[in-house]
Amino acid sequence: MSIRVYNTLTRRKEEFEPREPGKVAMYVCGPTVYNHIHIGNGRTFLTFDVIRRYLVWRGFDVRFVQNITDVDDKIINRAKEEGIPAADVARTYTHAFRKAMDDFAIERPTVQPKATEMIEPMIAMVERLVENGHAYVVDGDVYFSVRSFPEYGKLSGRDIDDLLSGARVDVDTRKQDPLDFALWKAAKPGEPHWPSPWGEGRPGWHLECSVMSEAELGVPFDIHGGGSDLVFPHHENEIAQSEAATGKPFARYWLHGGMLQINAEKMSKSLGNFMLLRDVLAQYPTPVVRLLMLQTHYRSPLDFSPDRLDEAVSSHERILNIVRNLHWARTAEVSGEGATDESRVALAGALEEARAKFVAEMDDDFNTAGAIGAVFEIGRAANAFLSEHQSDLAEVDRELLVNAENLVIELLGVLGIEIAEATRDNSDLPPDVIGLAEQLAGYTGTDSAEAVKALLAARSVARTEKNWAAADAVRDGLMLIGIAIEDTPQGPRVNYRPRG
RNA sequence: GGCGACGUGGCCAAGUGGCAAGGCAGGGGCCUGCAAAGCCCUUAUCCCCGGUUCGAAUCCGGGCGUCGCCUCCA
Structure with a gap:
C-alpha cells in the first residue's frame, strides 16, 4: 500500500516516496498578517492539516514548517490607514491567525518562522544570487532575472514569451525583463527596513519561503503546499530563486488546494466577497465546518454558503448520533443471549471494510470525501446491528460495539473532527x-x-x-x-x- | 488571447475501463402512546455529438457551459 499524490509539477498522481524513509519534510505557505484570515485561507490550512495528520497516522515523522509573512506592502498599507506602526498590525493579526488556527483545530506547525526573524539568511540568499549572475541591483532594489533560469515556468506550465504577450504585465523600465521580480526592495521613508549590502530595505515576498524552507528542512524537501492561486507567480518564483541559488531541486511534490467560492466565484480579499473564518466559527462548531470542507476533494473548487453549512450541521448530527447510539448501547447493562453470529460477522466485516476503505481513499491523494463516506458506512452497519439487537446484547456484543465506536472516533480524529460531545456525560446540566x-x-x-x-x-x-x-x-x-x-x-x- | 481545471440523482459529492460510494432534502413502510433516534424501500439515458473497446461516467476528437491562473491573493 502506498500513498499517491497529485504533483502540480508533473501534472499527475505519483507514488509518494519521501526523501528519507519514514520521515516527511513539508512546507506550507502561511498568511500575510494584515487582516483576519478568511474561510478560503482556512480551507487551505485545513487541507494541509489533514494531510499532515494522515501522514502522522500512517507512521511518518512529519516536520511541518509554515511561515508568517509579517513584512509586506499590504501590512504597510494597513498600518498607514490606521496610523499605527506596521509591526503593530503584524503582531495583532499574527495573534489573530494563531487563535483562528487553534479554534479551527489546526495543529501547530513544528516550526513557524516569521519573515522578520529571517532577514539575515534572506540577504545571504540574495547575495548568492547576485554573485552567480541570477540577480541584478538597480538603485537599492535587487531583481531576479527570469531569463537567467531556463526552467522558469516549469511549475505553472508557462512560457516566458507567452506570459509577455499578456497585456497585464507591469512595464518597469528598470527591469531587464518585465517578469523579473523583486528579491529585495529599497525602503521608502516610514517603511520597515533593515541594512543590507544594497542599502536599507526589506525582502521581497517570494524570498522568505525559499529561505525558511531551506533553513528548516533542507533541499530538496518533500512536500510544498499552498493554494492553487499561488502556483504563479509565487511558487514559480520560489523555485527559480531557490534552484538558481542552490543548484539543487527545491521541492519534490507540489500540492495545491482548490479555491473556495461564493456563488461560484472565487472568494478573495481583493474581490471583497469573503467571510472571515472567525465569524463562521462563531456561528458553527469547528467539526461542522471541517466536515463540510472535507466532503469535497481538496483540489476541487468548493462553493460555500449558509445553506451548505446548515446541511453540514445535519450530517454532523448523524455522525454524533452514530457514536451516541454505540456509546449508549455498549454502556448499558447487558444480560441477553446476544446477537446472532451472522449479525456479529456482518458488523465486524463492515468495520474491517470501512477501515480499509478509509485508508485506500486517503492513500489516493487524500480523498477525504471518500474517507468520510467510509465512516458513514460504519454508521449504517452499526445502526442496523443495533436496530435488530439492542434489546438483547451479550458481553461479546459489547466488545464489538466498543470496537465500532473507537473506530469511528479514531478515523474522524485523523480528519481532526472531534466528537467528544457525543459521549459527554451530561454532568453540566443547566440549573x-x-x-x-x-x-x-x-x-x-x-x-x-x-x-x-x-x-x-x-x-x-x-x-x-x-x-x-x-x-x-x-x-x-x-x-x-x-x-x-x-x-x-x-x-x-x-x-x-x-x-x- | 495563452495555460489549466471542471460538468455525476432535487442539492452537495466520491468514483479515471467492468453491477454508479456517501451526505442533505423528498416520498413510502417499520419501530414508538406520540415523538426522537434508527432500520428497510424509493428517485441517475453520469452536459451534448462522434470515435476507440467485448465493455466508457471513466480513454480519444469536436461542441456547449462553468470556474481558476496569467496582477496582490490560500
Missing part, C-alpha cells in the same frame, strides 16, 4: 431543570442531575398510567432548556446540548 423538576415532579433539592432523575421518574410514572399529557409536559419542558429525551430499549436517554 433551569431544578425549577422544572419542582413544578412537574415535586422535587425540592438543588442538584441538577437529581432534578433530571426526578423528572424522568415522574415521566415514567405518568407513562405507566398512560397520562400522556403529564409525560409529554416533562419531555417538552426539558426540550425547551436544551435537554432531549429519547426512549430506548434500555430506558430513556438524556442528551443535553448547551449550544441548542
Whole structure:
C-alpha cells in the first residue's frame, strides 16, 4: 500500500516516496498578517492539516514548517490607514491567525518562522544570487532575472514569451525583463527596513519561503503546499530563486488546494466577497465546518454558503448520533443471549471494510470525501446491528460495539473532527431543570442531575398510567432548556446540548 | 488571447475501463402512546455529438457551459 499524490509539477498522481524513509519534510505557505484570515485561507490550512495528520497516522515523522509573512506592502498599507506602526498590525493579526488556527483545530506547525526573524539568511540568499549572475541591483532594489533560469515556468506550465504577450504585465523600465521580480526592495521613508549590502530595505515576498524552507528542512524537501492561486507567480518564483541559488531541486511534490467560492466565484480579499473564518466559527462548531470542507476533494473548487453549512450541521448530527447510539448501547447493562453470529460477522466485516476503505481513499491523494463516506458506512452497519439487537446484547456484543465506536472516533480524529460531545456525560446540566423538576415532579433539592432523575421518574410514572399529557409536559419542558429525551430499549436517554 | 481545471440523482459529492460510494432534502413502510433516534424501500439515458473497446461516467476528437491562473491573493 502506498500513498499517491497529485504533483502540480508533473501534472499527475505519483507514488509518494519521501526523501528519507519514514520521515516527511513539508512546507506550507502561511498568511500575510494584515487582516483576519478568511474561510478560503482556512480551507487551505485545513487541507494541509489533514494531510499532515494522515501522514502522522500512517507512521511518518512529519516536520511541518509554515511561515508568517509579517513584512509586506499590504501590512504597510494597513498600518498607514490606521496610523499605527506596521509591526503593530503584524503582531495583532499574527495573534489573530494563531487563535483562528487553534479554534479551527489546526495543529501547530513544528516550526513557524516569521519573515522578520529571517532577514539575515534572506540577504545571504540574495547575495548568492547576485554573485552567480541570477540577480541584478538597480538603485537599492535587487531583481531576479527570469531569463537567467531556463526552467522558469516549469511549475505553472508557462512560457516566458507567452506570459509577455499578456497585456497585464507591469512595464518597469528598470527591469531587464518585465517578469523579473523583486528579491529585495529599497525602503521608502516610514517603511520597515533593515541594512543590507544594497542599502536599507526589506525582502521581497517570494524570498522568505525559499529561505525558511531551506533553513528548516533542507533541499530538496518533500512536500510544498499552498493554494492553487499561488502556483504563479509565487511558487514559480520560489523555485527559480531557490534552484538558481542552490543548484539543487527545491521541492519534490507540489500540492495545491482548490479555491473556495461564493456563488461560484472565487472568494478573495481583493474581490471583497469573503467571510472571515472567525465569524463562521462563531456561528458553527469547528467539526461542522471541517466536515463540510472535507466532503469535497481538496483540489476541487468548493462553493460555500449558509445553506451548505446548515446541511453540514445535519450530517454532523448523524455522525454524533452514530457514536451516541454505540456509546449508549455498549454502556448499558447487558444480560441477553446476544446477537446472532451472522449479525456479529456482518458488523465486524463492515468495520474491517470501512477501515480499509478509509485508508485506500486517503492513500489516493487524500480523498477525504471518500474517507468520510467510509465512516458513514460504519454508521449504517452499526445502526442496523443495533436496530435488530439492542434489546438483547451479550458481553461479546459489547466488545464489538466498543470496537465500532473507537473506530469511528479514531478515523474522524485523523480528519481532526472531534466528537467528544457525543459521549459527554451530561454532568453540566443547566440549573433551569431544578425549577422544572419542582413544578412537574415535586422535587425540592438543588442538584441538577437529581432534578433530571426526578423528572424522568415522574415521566415514567405518568407513562405507566398512560397520562400522556403529564409525560409529554416533562419531555417538552426539558426540550425547551436544551435537554432531549429519547426512549430506548434500555430506558430513556438524556442528551443535553448547551449550544441548542 | 495563452495555460489549466471542471460538468455525476432535487442539492452537495466520491468514483479515471467492468453491477454508479456517501451526505442533505423528498416520498413510502417499520419501530414508538406520540415523538426522537434508527432500520428497510424509493428517485441517475453520469452536459451534448462522434470515435476507440467485448465493455466508457471513466480513454480519444469536436461542441456547449462553468470556474481558476496569467496582477496582490490560500
